[in-house]
Amino acid sequence: MKCSQYNVKVFEIGIEDPETFLKFLEANRALLGQHLLSIHGEMTEEIYDFLESNSLHYVLNMTLPQAKRGVQRFRMLRSEEEEKALEERSTSAEHSSDTVAKEETPSLPKELAEVRDWLRKKRGKSPEKEAQKKETETSEEALSASDEEFPKAPPLKIVKQALRSGQSVRYDGSLLLTERINSGAQVAALGSVIALGPVEGNISSTGECVIVPPIRRGTLLFHGRTIENDALIHPLNKITFVDDQVVIQPINKKEFH
C-alpha cells in the first residue's frame, strides 16, 4: 500500500450573494489559487464557470474535519489537508487546521487543549497509517508527525544547547531556547517561542507570542506570516497578534521582574 500526506491551505467561504461572492473571488484570485476552497451554499453557473476557468481547487458543501473552528463571516482560515486524497478520492484523507485568531489573541492553554484533542483524535483513527505515511517538510506537518512522544499536556520545553545547522526542534507546546540557533537550524512550535541567544536559523510558531533578539540571518514565521528582520529593532522583541495585526514590542526590563 502506498500512502502519502500533504498539507494544503483551506479557504472556507460561504455563498450568501453570488455577485458579492464572485467579486470577492475575482479580487483575491491570485491568493486563492494557492488554497483549497471549501465552499458552502448554493452554486450558480457563473460561479462554477469562474472556478473552472481559473482552475481553482474547491469542494462544495463538504464538512472538513478541523482542529479549530471559528468562522462565520468571510474570513481567512489556514488549514492543512491531504491534497492528494481529495484529488484521487483516496480514503486516506487526514488533515488538520489552525486558525489565525481575528478578534482576539487566543489564550495559550485553550489553543493547546484543542491541538491535543486533534492529536488524540488523529491517533485513534489509524495508528498504522501514521507509521506508513511519508513525512513532508512543512513545519505544521512535522509537528503533527512527531506527536507520539509528547506528553498529554505539553509543558514548556527548554532547549539548553546551541542548535547547529541541520538540527531541528519541533514541539507542540511552547519552547524556550537559551543558546544560539545557527544558520540552517530549525525551530517549530505550536506554542510560543522564546529565543534568547543569537538567531540565524528559522523559527516558526503558532502560539501566543514569539520573543526574539534582532535576527540578522534566518526567518521568523509567526502564524504563517513572515516577520521582516528589519522590523526587529529592539534588544528583545515580543511579537503578538492584536486585532489580526502583527505587533512588535520591546521587552521592557520591568516585565522581567
Add this chain to the structure above:
Amino acid sequence: MSKVIAVISGKGGVGKTTTTANVGLGIARNGRQCVVVDFDIGQRNLDMILGLENRVVYDMVQVMDEEARLDQALIRSKANSNLYFLPASQTKDKSVLESEKIEKLLKDLRKRFEYVILDAPAGIESGFEHTIEFADEAIIVVNPEVSSIRDSDRAIGILDSKSRKGKEGGEVKKHLIINRVDPGMVERGEMLATDDILEILSVDLLGIVPEDKGVIDASNQGHPVVLDDESEAGAAYRRIAKRLCGERIPLVEPQVKKESLVGKLKGLFR
C-alpha cells in the same frame, strides 16, 4: 595511549587534505609515531600532497578485505620516518566501507601509532559518517566565510550525533583550524573575524593558518609546507602540531604585512 583524530570540514576545498598532511608531518617531526589515513575512497589525494604517489601498491580497502596485510599497505614518508601513510582505494567507492571492518583497522593502527589521523571526504554522506564513527577527537577545518562555517556546523552536529562516542553519551573532542585567513581582508571586515567564527561554532581554536600561495606549490610538489621554515603557513602548522602533542603554544593571529621602506620606494617607481 593512542588517539584517532578525524579531519573534517563539511564543505570541500577548504584544505582538509592539506591540513591532514601538514598536521601529520608536524606531529611526526615532534618525534611521535603517526599515521595518516585517506578516507576519501575513490578520490585519493593525500598521496600526492605527501609526495608518495608512486609508492602506493596496496590500499586500505584491500587491508580491510584481508587481501593485503597492514604492513604491506603502510607507506613510510620520505620526509620523516615517524610518519606513515595508508592510501585510499582509487578504484572503489565509499559504499565499500563497513563499520566492523573500519573498527578492526583502527584497532590495529592504534596498536602501532600514537596518532591516527583520518582525512575525511567532503560532504556529510556515508563516507563521512564512517570516518567520524570511531574518532576520539576531530579537527574541523574552516575558511573564514559563511558557507564554510554553516557546512562545518552541520558536520559538527552529525559528529555529535553519529559518532560512537556521541551515541554513548560522551563527546568527541573538537579542535578548530581556521585556514586560508587573509589578515588584510579580516582587517577590512571582508572576512569573518575569528571571534565570530568561534562564537558560532563554539569549538576550541587549535590554530589559524594564513593564506599562503606557497601551499599550493608545496602540495603540487608533494613537499608539505610544514617542512618549509620560511613559510608562515608552515609555521602555523608547526605550532598546531605542537599543540596537538600537548605543548602550550600561544595563539598567533596573522598580521597584515607592513611594507618595508624599500618595498614602498619600489612601488613608487613601478
